[in-house]
Amino acid sequence: MGFVQRYGERVRRLVGNVIGRYSNTDRCGTANFIICSVRWCSEAVQKKRFLVLEIGKLELTVRIVVLAKQVPDPETPPSQFKVDESTNSVIPPTGVPPVVNGFDLNAVEAALKLRDAGADVEITLLSVGTGFVMDAMKKPLAMGADRLVLVDEPELDKLDSAATVRVLAAAIEKDGPFDLILGGRQASDWDQAHVTIGLAEVLDLPLVSLVQKLEMNGDTVQLQRVIPDGYQVITAPIPSVLTITNEIGEPRYPNLRGIMQASRKQPEIFSLADIGLSTDDLAPKVQLRRLYVPESNRQVELIEGDDEADAGRKLALRLREEKLI
Amino acid sequence: MTTVLLVAERDDRGEIGQATHQAITAANGLKDAQVTVVIAGDAPASVTSLPVDSVVTISPIDPADNGIYDQVTADLAALVSSSGPDLVMFGKTDFGSVVGARLAFRIGAAFAPDCVEISNEAGVAGTVGVTRPVYGGSALAEFEIASLPVVVTLRAGAFEAGAGTGTPTVEPFVSDSLESRPIVVTDTVAETREGVRLEDADVVVSGGRGLGGPEPFSVLADLADVLGGAVGASRAACDAGWIDHSHQVGLTGKTVSPDVYIAVGISGASQHMAGCSSSRAIVAINKDGDSNIFKEARFGVVGDWEKVLPSFLATVRDLKA
Numbered sequence: 009m010g011f012v013q014r015y016g017e018r019v020r021r022l023v024g025n026v027i028g029r030y031s032n033t034d035r036c037g038t039a040n041f042i043i044c045s046v047r048w049c050s051e052a053v054q055k056k057r058f059l060v061l062e063i064g065k066l067e068l069t070v071r072i073v074v075l076a077k078q079v080p081d082p083e084t085p086p087s088q089f090k091v092d093e094s095t096n097s098v099i100p101p102t103g104v105p106p107v108v109n110g111f112d113l114n115a116v117e118a119a120l121k122l123r124d125a126g127a128d129v130e131i132t133l134l135s136v137g138t139g140f141v142m143d144a145m146k147k148p149l150a151m152g153a154d155r156l157v158l159v160d161e162p163e164l165d166k167l168d169s170a171a172t173v174r175v176l177a178a179a180i181e182k183d184g185p186f187d188l189i190l191g192g193r194q195a196s197d198w199d200q201a202h203v204t205i206g207l208a209e210v211l212d213l214p215l216v217s218l219v220q221k222l223e224m225n226g227d228t229v230q231l232q233r234v235i236p237d238g239y240q241v242i243t244a245p246i247p248s249v250l251t252i253t254n255e256i257g258e259p260r261y262p263n264l265r266g267i268m269q270a271s272r273k274q275p276e277i278f279s280l281a282d283i284g285l286s287t288d289d290l291a292p293k294v295q296l297r298r299l300y301v302p303e304s305n306r307q308v309e310l311i312e313g314d315d316e317a318d319a320g321r322k323l324a325l326r327l328r329e330e331k332l333i
Numbered sequence: 334m335t336t337v338l339l340v341a342e343r344d345d346r347g348e349i350g351q352a353t354h355q356a357i358t359a360a361n362g363l364k365d366a367q368v369t370v371v372i373a374g375d376a377p378a379s380v381t382s383l384p385v386d387s388v389v390t391i392s393p394i395d396p397a398d399n400g401i402y403d404q405v406t407a408d409l410a411a412l413v414s415s416s417g418p419d420l421v422m423f424g425k426t427d428f429g430s431v432v433g434a435r436l437a438f439r440i441g442a443a444f445a446p447d448c449v450e451i452s453n454e455a456g457v458a459g460t461v462g463v464t465r466p467v468y469g470g471s472a473l474a475e476f477e478i479a480s481l482p483v484v485v486t487l488r489a490g491a492f493e494a495g496a497g498t499g500t501p502t503v504e505p506f507v508s509d510s511l512e513s514r515p516i517v518v519t520d521t522v523a524e525t526r527e528g529v530r531l532e533d534a535d536v537v538v539s540g541g542r543g544l545g546g547p548e549p550f551s552v553l554a555d556l557a558d559v560l561g562g563a564v565g566a567s568r569a570a571c572d573a574g575w576i577d578h579s580h581q582v583g584l585t586g587k588t589v590s591p592d593v594y595i596a597v598g599i600s601g602a603s604q605h606m607a608g609c610s611s612s613r614a615i616v617a618i619n620k621d622g623d624s625n626i627f628k629e630a631r632f633g634v635v636g637d638w639e640k641v642l643p644s645f646l647a648t649v650r651d652l653k654a
Contacts, residue, residue, distance in 0.1 A: 082469060086603060086625045089471045098468065111585075169444060193585060196604070198467050198474075200446055202434035209438035214516050216401070217431050220578075235400055236427070236587075237530075237579060241520035242401075248516075254568065254585065255578045293443035293483075297462070298475040308617070308630045316636035320645035323616070323634050328652050332593045332614050333536065333560055 070224060070246075072119045073132045073180060074153065075191040075204060076112040078144055081105065082196040089301065096299040098197075106144050111192025113259035115252040116148040118190060118222050120260065123152065127224045130154050132183065136175045137165040142275070149270035150262030156275040157183055159283065169198075171290035173206040178283040180211065188229065189249045193218060201251075208249035216244050220255035334365050335453050335461075338418040339385070340409065341372040342428055348377050352424025354494035356487050357385060360422055361495065363453045371412065373405055376503055384497035389506045402428065403512035406435045411508040413440055418482055420461065425486040437484035444484050445476060449491040469584055469604035489588055490611045524579055529563045531580065536562030537591045537609070539582055540570055543598020543619060543638065547575035553597060556646050559653055565589065567605050583608035597638050601626030618642065 081104045088101040100106070119131045131153040135145065138160055149156055159179050167175065180186060189211075191204030208215035220239060221232035231242040234253055244250070262270070280286060311326055313319035327333045337360045344350040353370070360368045361384060368385040374393030381388075391408040398404055409432065413421060421436065423429030425447050437444035450464035461478040463485060531537065538557040540550055550564065557564045565582040566575070582589055584607040594612035598619060599605060606629055609615065617630035620637050627633050634641050 080468075082602075082604065086471060086601075086628075087623075089468065089603075091472055096474075098472070170438070173438065196469060199469065199584065201430060202437075202444060202446055205431060205434040206438035206444070209435050215431075215435070216516060218427075233400065234578075235521070238521065238523040240400060240518050241522065243517045243519055245515045254572055258572050291479075293478070293480050294445060295477045295479050296474055297477050299467070299472055301471065302473050304628055306629060306631065308627045308633045310622075310627070311632060311634050316634070316640035317644040319634045319636055320618075320641035320643070321648045323618075323632060323641070324645050324648035324652060326632060327593065327614075327616065330614070332616075333649060333652070 070122065070127055070129045070188065071132070071184075071186045072122070072129050072188045072190060073134050073184070073186045074112065074115045074119055074148065075176060075189070075207070076116070076133045076135045076145070076148060077109045077192075077195045077197075078106050078135065078137055078140055079109045079195055079197040081107045082110065091299050091301050093298070093300055096296050098299075106141050108144055108147055109192055109195045109197075110259075111194060111196070111252065111254060113148065113151070113192070114254050114256050115190040115192050115250075116151055116153055117259045118219070118250075118252045118256045119188075120152045121256070122222060122224055125223060132157055132186070134176065134179055134183070135159070136167070136172055136179070138162050139165060140275075145275070146270045146273070147262065149273050150266040151260055152262075152266055156273065157278065158275045159278045159280070161280055163287075164280075167290055168292040168294045169200050169203050169206060170293045172203055173210055174289060175280070175283070175285060176203070176207055177210045178285050179278060180207075182278065182283045185247065187246045189213070189247065191249070191251050193251045193253045204249060204251045211249065214244055214248045215250075216242055216248060217251045218253045219250045220253055222250070222252075222256070334367055335363050335420065336416075336418040337363065337366050337368045337420045337422060338413065338416065339368055339370050339422045340429070340432070341370050342424060342426060343372075343377075348379060349383065350424070351494055352426050352429070352487075352489060355489070355492040356422045356424050357383065358492040358495040359451055359487055360385070360420075361497075362492075363420075363451065366453075369416070369418070370501070371409065371506075373408075381501065381503060382498045383501055384495055384499040385501050386499070388501045388503040390503065391506050391508060398518075400427065400431075401516050401518065402432045402435070403516070406432050406439065407510040407512045408506075408508040409436050410439050411510045412506050413442075413482065415506075421482060421484040423484070423486045425488050429486045433484050433486045440482070442482045442484050443478050443480055445478065446486045447488050448485050449473075449488050451485060451487070466607065469602065470607040470610070471603040490590060524577070528558070529561065531563040531565060531582070531587050532589055534561075534563035534589070535591050536560040536593045536595070537565045537582070537589050537612070538562055538595045538597065539565035539567065539599060539609070540576070540597050541567035541599030541605070542569040542573070543600070543621075544570065544575070545598075549598075549638070550576050552642055552646065556595070556642070556649065559646065559649055560593075562591065562593075565594075565609075567599050567602075596626055596630070597642065599626055600624045601629055618645075 090099045132155040136159045194201030218234040223230045233240045311323045341353040342350040423433040445463045448463040566580040571578045571581045583605040590611040592613045595616045615630040617626040617633040622635040
């Protein structure tokens with residue numbers, strides 16, 4: 009295979025990658041050099057030495073965006089879970105702050121595991137919504153993520169999934185390109201489990217769902233995907249969209265250094281206009297009409313005994329009486 | 334008329350699967366519905382008596398595509414464009430969740446996953462209403478679909494599998510779409526399983542955070558063994574590494590509906606209950622009498638599992654002897 013065939017696309021993408029960084033941050037010291045290479049790209053592919061140097065330099069950073077959503081703490085006891093039926097929204101329990109969706113933290117963990125394994129990764133958190141609580145949203149930064157990008161405008165927390173995908177796609181186009189787009193397998197509020205999948209379709213990128221293990225391998229990623237009673241070993245190209253499941257391992261606890269670093273970082277905030285959208289683009293396809301807590305009328309029959317052991321014995325006898333065992 | 338395209342799945346024998354029979358019930362429950370079942374590959378002979386209007390076959394799912402479903406998504410998108418249904422239905426399985434979402438976003442349709450109710454009478458004529466559990470099952474949400482077509486997936490067990498019969502026509506649909514997405518499945522690793530399959534077990538003995546460590550799962554395994562059942566676990570127990578994730582029951586684990594679901598040291602968070610609430614009887618052993626599991630259970634013992642379980646196991650052994 010010729011040099012151009014092997015590296016042409018990779019160089020084009022990487023160059024675009026650095027230009028993307030340059031346009032959004034001012035810390036890319038090699039930007040002038042890279043812009044130069046864009047201008048001379050067609051000639052440059054013939055100057056092999058020049059390009060090899062560039063590739064060596066550029067291949068260092070894998071840009072990863074992790075989709076993150078702020079949700080009510082799912083550990084809220086069911087007794088404190090209340091709905092305001094007049095506004096069709098969940099009443100936040102007093103004293104329980106929101107959190108970043110747990111599966112999204114699994115996705116952050118997946119990205120950090122790549123860093124642990126020696127890859128030079130830049131991890132960007134991307135979230136769409138409003139009313140962000142920074143203590144919650146900065147947790148991934150404290151775990152080790154590098155940047156926090158928020159698309160923040162009133163009402164953006166009420167989008168349907170199609171509109172959410174549209175906003176995420178526009179933000180990724182603006183802030184990208186990225187090598188990997190990671191999302192948690194689903195969010196613990198609306199349990200829809202399809203925003204990341206839809207994003208892959210809209211961006212026209214390959215998708216692998218339910219990833220439990222992730223390793224860089226040159227220009228590809230090696231994955232394990234959970235299937236019933238086992239897993240698949242998969243090779244996916246870069247860029248790809250991946251949904252991450254909790255089998256990847258528990259999200260690490262932030263250490264003190266991470267917390268200090270996160271406290272100094274400020275989110276980069278986009279408006280809809282910044283990413284080339286207006287509210288007209290976000291008309292819902294699915295509209296919430298009613299949200300309510302279903303009544304439970306199940307009555308438990310508590311088995312009691314002289315002591316706990318006796319209760320255990322009586323439970324077994326009662327289940328036999330009911331022909332359940 | 335409401336036209337429904339219902340994407341079938343097969344069981345291990347190649348026959349129309351349970352999720353599809355349930356979806357047929359849901360589709361036939363719609364007002365003035367015309368239902369077409371789509372099946373990948375040669376249709377089994379039994380489809381000619383399904384209680385639907387027609388059956389369409391598309392190209393078979395390539396075994397090498399195992400779980401990625403690129404080609405079938407492209408074929409379905411072509412079929413939807415050419416036949417223009419109001420609704421596309423899937424069971425909420427791994428297949429339906431991935432292909433349904435991909436299809437919806439590819440054709441710009443609305444997507445309503447994990448529905449437990451569906452109607453076409455709610456709201457303005459011509460619109461579709463769906464109900465689905467949200468917040469891990471703590472709440473129910475009713476949605477109106479503002480634009481058709483809509484792709485829906487139906488929660489397992491939300492509809493009874495129908496028994497009716499019909500005389501549908503069977504026709505092939507040939508799609509010229511070719512997908513060549515560069516994802517390669519290089520290996521499939523089956524994790525060894527002992528005894529009864531969790532999803533098929535008549536009795537499931539599940540343990541949670543309250544067990545405090547991995548060792549007690551051997552007691553649960555003994556109990557499951559005596560009862561001819563399988564061992565389950567809450568996500569907390571799996572994430573803690575006490576037992577393999579293949580045992581996880583719940584919203585993001587397996588959905589089970591045994592005759593008896595024995596929950597030991599499980600608090601009963603709605604995310605867990607989503608995976609076992611269709612059990613015939615839930616039996617709870619938990620030392621916290623206020624925990625949610627007692628709101629869902631039919632029988633319960635408030636007590637320390639370390640004291641309750643040995644005598645329970647011993648008595649069950651005697652009864653089974």
